[in-house]
Amino acid sequence: MSSFAIGDVHGCLLTLRCLVEEKIGLAKTDHVVFLGDYIDRGPDSKGVLDYLHQLSLDGHHTTVLRGNHDDLLVRGRLDASQELHHLQSGAIQTLMSFRCDSHAEIPVEYCDYIDTMEMYYEEDKSICVHASFNSHHSTPHLDFNALMWLRLESDISETKNKRLVCGHTPTTIDNMKQRIDSDKK
Numbered sequence: 001m002s003s004f005a006i007g008d009v010h011g012c013l014l015t016l017r018c019l020v021e022e023k024i025g026l027a028k029t030d031h032v033v034f035l036g037d038y039i040d041r042g043p044d045s046k047g048v049l050d051y052l053h054q055l056s057l058d059g060h061h062t063t064v065l066r067g068n069h070d071d072l073l074v075r076g077r078l079d080a081s082q083e084l085h086h087l088q089s090g091a092i093q094t095l096m097s098f099r100c101d102s103h104a105e106i107p108v109e110y111c112d113y114i115d116t117m118e119m120y121y122e123e124d125k126s127i128c129v130h131a132s133f134n135s136h137h138s139t140p141h142l143d144f145n146a147l148m149w150l151r152l153e154s155d156i157s158e159t160k161n162k163r164l165v166c167g168h169t170p171t172t173i174d175n176m177k178q179r180i181d182s183d184k185k
Contacts, residue, residue, distance in 0.1 A: 002027075005128055007035030007167020008067070011042025011093055013051060020055075028059050033121050035167035036067020036130035040090035046097040049110055066117035067130040067167065068148040074111045076103040119147045122162070131168040 004024055009016050020026045034052060039045035056062050069089060076083035076091070083091075083103045091103075098106050120129040120141055127133075127141075134146035141147070151169045 001029045001031065003123075004030065004032040005035055005165045006032060007130070008037040009034070009042070009048050010037055010040055010069070010090070011045040011048055011097065013042070013044040013047035015042075016048060016051065026055075026060060028061065031061040031063070033063040033128045033165070034065060035128060035165070036065045036117075037069045037167060038067065039073055039094045040069045040086075041093055043093060044097050045094040046110070049113060053113060063121045063128070064117050065121060065128065065130055066114060066119060066148075070114045070117065071148055073103065073106070074114050077106065077108075077111050119144070124162075126163040126165050127160075128165040130166065132166055133164065 002024075004026075006016070006019065020032070024030075024032075026032060032055075038048045038052060042048075052062065052064055056064070069086075069091075072082065072086035072089060073091070073094065076086040086103070095101065095103075095106075098110075100106055120127060122128075129147055131148055132146055132150040133140035134143040134150060137143040137146065149168075
């Protein structure tokens with residue numbers, strides 16, 4: 001059994017499928033935590049959401065966390081000012097993938113699916129979240145704004161000495177390689 005974390009797919013279904021099926025070769029005994037931001041910017045947000053849901057239906061062990069873009073979709077369906085904010089954040093491609101002109105036209109089952117997504121996932125050695133924890137908050141796992149939007153990593157003391165695994169913050173390939181190399185030591 002292996003564990004994986006995948007973040008910020010942003011509507012790129014073909015890339016996601018290649019990663020999961022060809023590069024990882026995901027087995028049903030593996031566990032994958034998806035770190036949010038499945039929609040916007042890329043060409044097939046609807047396809048990404050369908051694929052994630054199908055993985056679970058097919059018996060794969062998945063944890064699907066909510067990201068800020070996913071949350072904006074749900075909020076935009078309920079509030080016109082939030083819809084405008086979401087449109088400014090890359091939602092045009094999402095609407096196109098659903099063949100819709102507005103958030104109100106997106107089938108409600110997609111918003112319901114996003115509403116079922118957890119905000120964080122905790123394991124023995126790590127805590128997974130879309131953005132980060134606010135180490136100054138008395139209960140960091142309840143600070144919704146930080147979980148969705150914060151770009152700074154929290155202090156390790158606030159994560160119970162567990163590794164914080166997050167998406168959201170752009171990271172260079174060199175930085176990722178350095179972190180992987182330091183973990184091997």
